[in-house]
Amino acid sequence: MTTITAEIEEPPSERPPASTFRERIWEVLKPTQEQWDDWKWHFRNRFNTVDKLARVMPLTEMQRKQLQLVSGKYPFSITPYYLSLVRKDDPTDPILAQSLPSFDELLHAEITQEDPLHEKDDSPVVGLVHRYPDRALFVITDICPLLCRHCTRKREWDGGWWIRQKPQLEAGIAYLRRTPAIRDVIISGGDPLTVDNDGLEWILQQLRSIPHLEMIRFGTRFPVVLPQRIDEGFTRICDKYGPIWLNTHFNHPNEVTPEAGRAVRELLRAGVPVNNQTVLLRGINDTVETQLKLSHELLKNRVRPYYLFHADEVRGTEHLRTPVETGIKIIEGMRGHTSGLGVPTFVVDVPGGGGKIPLQPNYVLSWTEDEMMLRNYAGRIFHYRNPRPAKAKQLPVVVAA
Numbered sequence: 001m002t003t004i005t006a007e008i009e010e011p012p013s014e015r016p017p018a019s020t021f022r023e024r025i026w027e028v029l030k031p032t033q034e035q036w037d038d039w040k041w042h043f044r045n046r047f048n049t050v051d052k053l054a055r056v057m058p059l060t061e062m063q064r065k066q067l068q069l070v071s072g073k074y075p076f077s078i079t080p081y082y083l084s085l086v087r088k089d090d091p092t093d094p095i096l097a098q099s100l101p102s103f104d105e106l107l108h109a110e111i112t113q114e115d116p117l118h119e120k121d122d123s124p125v126v127g128l129v130h131r132y133p134d135r136a137l138f139v140i141t142d143i144c145p146l147l148c149r150h151c152t153r154k155r156e157w158d159g160g161w162w163i164r165q166k167p168q169l170e171a172g173i174a175y176l177r178r179t180p181a182i183r184d185v186i187i188s189g190g191d192p193l194t195v196d197n198d199g200l201e202w203i204l205q206q207l208r209s210i211p212h213l214e215m216i217r218f219g220t221r222f223p224v225v226l227p228q229r230i231d232e233g234f235t236r237i238c239d240k241y242g243p244i245w246l247n248t249h250f251n252h253p254n255e256v257t258p259e260a261g262r263a264v265r266e267l268l269r270a271g272v273p274v275n276n277q278t279v280l281l282r283g284i285n286d287t288v289e290t291q292l293k294l295s296h297e298l299l300k301n302r303v304r305p306y307y308l309f310h311a312d313e314v315r316g317t318e319h320l321r322t323p324v325e326t327g328i329k330i331i332e333g334m335r336g337h338t339s340g341l342g343v344p345t346f347v348v349d350v351p352g353g354g355g356k357i358p359l360q361p362n363y364v365l366s367w368t369e370d371e372m373m374l375r376n377y378a379g380r381i382f383h384y385r386n387p388r389p390a391k392a393k394q395l396p397v398v399v400a401a
């Protein structure tokens with residue numbers, strides 16, 4: 001008699017390849033498991049100097065010099081967890097490309113945009129960006145555990161690291177309170193989850209006391225770069241002051257690890273829907289294949305791909321930007337070819353405070369009052385009748401009884 005169990009194969013490991021930096025980091029930093037599971041330990045031990053990095057990563061003299069030079073202008077910070085995902089001996093590793101300074105950051109001096117998204121102009125009070133009619137961005141800190149090389153707010157990296165103090169937070173909250181048009185507030189940064197749970201609870205409590213605020217969202221990359229942060233205290237306050245939404249920022253399938261999966265599971269358990277905002281990055285995730293894989297990994301974890309952003313025009317990031325067409329081609333390669341739930345909206349956030357503008361592949365070949373000629377995902381052409389409302393009928397006269 002055959003048993004069924006013999007036929008069940010082990011599912012393929014979800015872990016990044018075994019040849020990662022993980023063992024090396026453990027050898028050097030010697031954390032206990034308890035420390036490794038503690039986000040504050042990672043924060044304290046983040047790699048932010050060339051000397052610290054050289055302890056776990058072989059660097060040539062030339063690389064050291066370049067790192068010193070670039071980080072003099074654009075500093076770096078990489079959590080032990082995130083660095084542990086880097087594959088050994090792969091100079092094109094997508095984790096490294098997002099976190100390790102590159103000499104290219106000093107090129108392209110022609111890009112002079114200081115505040116390409118005009119966030120300062122759209123701020124009625126310090127720290128609050130009110131650009132769209134019914135929603136606002138609340139910037140509560142400029143600290144991040146990991147400094148993404150493609151950061152939109154790279155210009156602010158030399159501003160000294162701060163967490164907004166109560167008087168300024170109160171001014172933002174007062175603005176939200178007296179502006180009933182705002183029904184959706186996004187708590188952002190920096191990374192807002194660098195603020196501890198007590199601080200976040202105070203903010204959530206204040207925001208929840210504003211009756212017209214229907215939605216509160218967090219914009220945070222912690223589930224990706226330091227998933228240990230999603231602890232019991234955090235999910236408890238999300239549950240208590242919910243409904244809360246959370247948007248995170250996975251850029252590559254190698255980031256979707258068991259640890260990140262656990263963080264997402266805990267959030268979902270606390271009733272927090274998790275959506276993903278990816279930035280399209282040259283050499284990192286600029287192919288249909290990588291984006292499909294990322295979407296599938298996210299969907300397996302019940303994370304919904306929300307936006308695919310064209311990388312903003314920011315000084316020090318030009319080498320990571322692709323032509324706009326790359327994004328449109330990626331969407332074209334996804335739509336219809338995979339679950340619709342896995343297809344993000346591709347958007348360009350235009351300089352000058354215009355906000356996010358969605359860009360789509362063109363499926364409309366011609367369009368008249370009577371008919372549209374449409375193309376489907378596979379290139380087949382269809383005629384679709386365009387209904388016109390019939391002429392208004394004479395209403396029957398109702399005679400009162």
Ligand SMILES: *Cc1c(COP(=O)(O)O)cnc(C)c1O
Pocket residue numbers: 129130131132135136137186356
């Ligand atoms: C992106 C953004 C929002 C939120 O936009 P959604 O399309 O609702 O996700 C709100 N305010 C600002 C300033 C933004 O940049």
